[in-house]
Amino acid sequence: MIEIGSRARKLPAPPHVVWESLTQPHRPTGRPWLTLLPDEIETEVLQAVKPGTVVWSSLWPTRPNDQVHFELTVAPNGETLLRFTLLTPDEAPDQSKTGHLRRRMNELLFANLRFSYGQ
Numbered sequence: 745m746i747e748i749g750s751r752a753r754k755l756p757a758p759p760h761v762v763w764e765s766l767t768q769p770h771r772p773t774g775r776p777w778l779t780l781l782p783d784e785i786e787t788e789v790l791q792a793v794k795p796g797t798v799v800w801s802s803l804w805p806t807r808p809n810d811q812v813h814f815e816l817t818v819a820p821n822g823e824t825l826l827r828f829t830l831l832t833p834d835e836a837p838d839q840s841k842t843g844h845l846r847r848r849m850n851e852l853l854f855a856n857l858r859f860s861y862g863q
Contacts, residue, residue, distance in 0.1 A: 745831040748810070749846040752827035753854045757861045759795040759816040762824045765857060766798040766814055777860040778852065787812070804845070809834050812849065828853060 755762055764771065767789050769778035780786065784803045791799040795816060802810035810832045819825040828849050836842065 745833055746836050748830040750829040754819045755824045755826050755858055758822050759824045762816055763795045767792045775860040777856040
C-alpha cells in the first residue's frame with residue numbers, strides 16, 4: 745500500500761466517543777458531521793477495534809481501492825489524538841488530486857467532526 749497522506753490532531757472528545765463517531769457517523773444521537781460532496785460516496789467501515797482502530801473504504805468512487813486508516817489514542821485531559829492515514833494499493837494520484845484528498849480528510853475530521861463536539 746502507498747501512503748497518500750497522514751495527519752494527527754487532537755479532538756476534544758474521549759477515544760470511545762470519537763470511535764463511535766467514526767464507526768456510526770449518522771447515528772441518531774450524534775451531531776451531523778459527515779457531509780459529503782457531489783464527488784464523494786458513503787464510506788463503509790471495513791474494520792473496527794474499539795477504542796483504537798477504524799478502517800474506512802474510499803469516499804471517492806474514482807478511487808475505489810483507497811482506504812482511510814484511523815488510530816485513536818488518549819491525549820492529555822481525556823481528549824483523543826486522532827491520526828488518519830490515507831492508503832492505496834493503486835498508483836498514487838497526481839499532486840492536485842492528492843492535495844484535494846488530504847484537504848477533504850482534514851476538513852471532515854479536524855473541522856466538521858471537531859465542531860460536532862462543540863469546539
